[in-house]
Amino acid sequence: xxxxxxxxxxxxxxxxxxxxxxxxxxxxxxxxxxxxxxxxxxxxxxxxxxxxxxxxxxxxxxxxxxxxxxxxxxxxxxxxxxxxxxxxxxxxxxxxxxxxxxxxxxxxxxxxxxxxxxxxxxxxxxxxxxxxxxxxxxxxxxxxxxxxxxxxxxxxxxxxxxxxxxxxxxxxxxxxxxxxxxxxxxxxxxxxxxxxxxxxxxxxxxxxxxxxxxxxxxxxxxxxxxxxxxxxxxxxxxxxxxxxxxxxxxxxxxxxxxxxxxxxxxxxxxxxxxxxxxxxxxxxxxxxxxxxxxxxxxxxxxxxxxxxxxxxxxxxxxxxxxxxxxxxxxxxxxxxxxxxxxxxxxxxxxxxxxxxxxxxxxxxxxxxxxxxxxxxxxxxxxxxxxxxxxxxxxxxxxxxxxxxxxxxxxxxxxxxxxxxxxxxxxxxxxxxxxxxxxxxxxxxxxxxxxxxxxxxxxxxxxxxxxxxxxxxxxxxxxxxxxxxxxxxxxxxxxxxxxxxxxxxxxxxxxxxxxxxxxxxxxxxxxxxxxxxxxxxxxxxxxxxxxxxxxxxxxxxxxxxxxxxxxxxxxxxxxxxxxxxxxxxxxxx
Amino acid sequence: xxxxxxxxxxxxxxxxxxxxxxxxxxxxxxxxxxxxxxxxxxxxxxxxxxxxxxxxxxxxxxxxxxxxxxxxxxxxxxxxxxxxx
Numbered sequence: 001x002x003x004x005x006x007x008x009x010x011x012x013x014x015x016x017x018x019x020x021x022x023x024x025x026x027x028x029x030x031x032x033x034x035x036x037x038x039x040x041x042x043x044x045x046x047x048x049x050x051x052x053x054x055x056x057x058x059x060x061x062x063x064x065x066x067x068x069x070x071x072x073x074x075x076x077x078x079x080x081x082x083x084x085x086x087x088x089x090x091x092x093x094x095x096x097x098x099x100x101x102x103x104x105x106x107x108x109x110x111x112x113x114x115x116x117x118x119x120x121x122x123x124x125x126x127x128x129x130x131x132x133x134x135x136x137x138x139x140x141x142x143x144x145x146x147x148x149x150x151x152x153x154x155x156x157x158x159x160x161x162x163x164x165x166x167x168x169x170x171x172x173x174x175x176x177x178x179x180x181x182x183x184x185x186x187x188x189x190x191x192x193x194x195x196x197x198x199x200x201x202x203x204x205x206x207x208x209x210x211x212x213x214x215x216x217x218x219x220x221x222x223x224x225x226x227x228x229x230x231x232x233x234x235x236x237x238x239x240x241x242x243x244x245x246x247x248x249x250x251x252x253x254x255x256x257x258x259x260x261x262x263x264x265x266x267x268x269x270x271x272x273x274x275x276x277x278x279x280x281x282x283x284x285x286x287x288x289x290x291x292x293x294x295x296x297x298x299x300x301x302x303x304x305x306x307x308x309x310x311x312x313x314x315x316x317x318x319x320x321x322x323x324x325x326x327x328x329x330x331x332x333x334x335x336x337x338x339x340x341x342x343x344x345x346x347x348x349x350x351x352x353x354x355x356x357x358x359x360x361x362x363x364x365x366x367x368x369x370x371x372x373x374x375x376x377x378x379x380x381x382x383x384x385x386x387x388x389x390x391x392x393x394x395x396x397x398x399x400x401x402x403x404x405x406x407x408x409x410x411x412x413x414x415x416x417x418x419x420x421x422x423x424x425x426x427x428x429x430x431x432x433x434x435x436x437x438x439x440x441x442x443x444x445x446x447x448x449x450x451x452x453x454x455x456x457x458x459x460x461x462x463x464x465x466x467x468x469x470x471x472x473x474x475x476x477x478x479x480x481x482x483x484x485x486x487x488x489x490x491x492x493x494x495x496x497x498x499x500x501x502x503x504x505x506x507x508x509x510x511x512x513x514x515x516x517x518x519x520x521x522x523x524x525x526x527x528x529x530x531x532x533x534x535x536x537x538x539x540x541x542x543x544x545x546x547x548x549x550x551x552x553x554x555x556x557x558x559x560x561x562x563x564x565x566x567x568x569x570x571x572x573x574x575x576x577x578x579x580x581x582x583x584x585x586x587x588x
Numbered sequence: 589x590x591x592x593x594x595x596x597x598x599x600x601x602x603x604x605x606x607x608x609x610x611x612x613x614x615x616x617x618x619x620x621x622x623x624x625x626x627x628x629x630x631x632x633x634x635x636x637x638x639x640x641x642x643x644x645x646x647x648x649x650x651x652x653x654x655x656x657x658x659x660x661x662x663x664x665x666x667x668x669x670x671x672x673x
Contacts (some may be wrong), residue, residue, distance in 0.1 A: 064631065067638075075642035081632045143636065168642050238647050488665060 063200030066228030091156030171279035172244035175294035179282035200228035234270035254536035269442030300422035304499035307418030314379035320370035368416030377404035399423035429530035436525035484549035494518025496544030516548035
């Protein structure tokens with residue numbers, strides 16, 4: 001018989017159960033409460049971030065990289081849209097049972113392969129694996145070609161747009177402009193130097209998205225991208241191309257290893273042209289080869305005879321000689337401190353002013369003996385040797401002038417004609433701005449700015465005038481070392497340099513560097529140009545005048561013409577009618 | 589009861605307004621997106637035109653066209669006449 005519990009008994013039992021249930025419930029609430037506190041207090045930030053990420057999507061907005069322009073606004077570098085053509089192998093189908101449709105598909109495939117510059121065999125190979133959904137068929141396709149490809153309307157073929165740096169001028173300006181890497185960051189030249197300004201700032205947009213991660217609108221936050229700034233260089237593209245072409249001609253004619261040229265505006269110190277040959281194609285930066293450096297600023301060489309005018313200027317400034325002082329250069333050989341100093345020809349007794357014209361090492365050494373090492377070295381530094389030009393070009397070196405206290409007597413003599421020291425081509429060009437600017441050294445620049453440039457007085461006006469006339473005699477057909485540098489209708493001045501290359505601790509016998517630094521027109525110098533040709537074939541001529549003189553002449557004639565420089569080398573044929581002139585002063 | 593009805597009516601209005609504004613915002617966003625794409629395309633076109641202009645304005649091209657179309661040529665030294673001011 002079942003015993004029926006009394007009401008009291010029932011509740012007594014129930015109370016025990018109730019307690020258990022109560023404790024369990026309390027325990028559960030405690031756990032929930034603890035979890036709530038944990039989430040609210042300790043994981044609040046993390047959870048809120050996750051929530052935002054699920055509801056919002058942040059997109060980077062990329063800025064346009066700035067353009068690089070020449071002084072006249074011609075384009076040197078620009079970011080252009082290019083396309084990658086992609087294929088979804090699971091969708092692309094060039095097969096059909098109907099022979100008419102099959103013929104059409106074959107034609108379509110042929111056209112696609114042609115536009116992609118692939119053979120149909122290679123195209124088939126690419127599309128063979130049907131599991132591949134995103135096959136890149138070709139990168140860097142032009143917008144025109146992309147339009148033609150998309151017009152074929154082949155299902156499974158799509159395009160992706162990316163921006164690529166394009167350098168329309170290619171080789172002549174490659175060393176100056178440089179290039180960017182595949183990540184769009186400047187790797188060389190101006191692209192590297194001005195990367196921050198050119199790159200701009202990324203923007204950001206945050207969109208609200210649905211559960212399928214589709215953008216449903218409502219821009220939550222926005223930061224507009226800041227496009228990169230355009231950089232205007234001081235380079236004149238016309239002169240840059242003229243310099244490059246003249247340089248190429250000279251390097252090829254003399255079978256030299258390479259050549260460099262720098263053209264400066266003597267009045268402002270702006271670099272109008274700076275080029276090297278051989279050059280490279282910046283549009284294919286993975287194939288730049290060995291000639292990637294801007295050798296005009298990164299490579300040093302012994303300046304040789306181009307130093308003679310500076311040594312002589314030091315002597316004239318110290319008033320230890322005058323331009324008419326006679327120097328005995330003997331029979332072309334001079335033994336000094338146990339070492340032999342040579343001239344290419346015996347000049348005998350010559351005036352100081354002819355030392356530059358015939359480029360006498362002995363004359364230069366004898367004149368410099370009258371100047372103390374301290375003064376000579378100080379003059380070289382005043383002309384900018386051993387100091388960076390301030391152009392701030394990546395990889396620029398300062399060259400070196402040894403401390404005069406470490407000079408032996410022979411070092412003093414050798415320094416006077418440019419041995420035992422080194423400089424870059426751009427330093428050499430800058431040094432000659434002194435002769436073009438009434439004795440003032442011009443600070444040089446490559447980026448167009450309107451800021452004030454302060455020149456440094458280095459020589460007196462009298463010495464500069466004397467030096468200019470001496471430098472003009474170098475281009476004389478009658479005994480000068482650079483008659484080939486002459487420019488029709490204009491008076492030009494300059495100095496040649498021919499130095500032996502210093503390789504593995506000694507001077508190579510048949511390896512030379514030929515240089516010419518010139519300026520013009522002499523009556524009011526506007527341009528300074530320095531040219532260097534490295535290791536020409538000796539049989540084809542190796543002197544600075546032969547190698548670099550014609551380059552100077554070609555480029556200067558263009559510069560005078562394009563900048564409408566008044567001709568100062570014309571001689572009036574008809575003295576009665578002073579309105580017309582036809583011939584130049586000295587026939588070429 | 590009266591208050592409840594008013595609140596119900598306000599609720600309906602608010603709900604409709606929300607739907608309407610969401611719709612308008614989406615439309616505006618789609619338009620903005622379209623215009624942004626158009627801006628980008630125009631920028632690209634401008635870039636291509638600038639490149640074309642730079643290649644067409646090269647001195648060699650100008651000289652070539654002047655020679656071909658206008659029968660112009662660079663005068664020789666003998667033909668040059670310098671006027672002295």
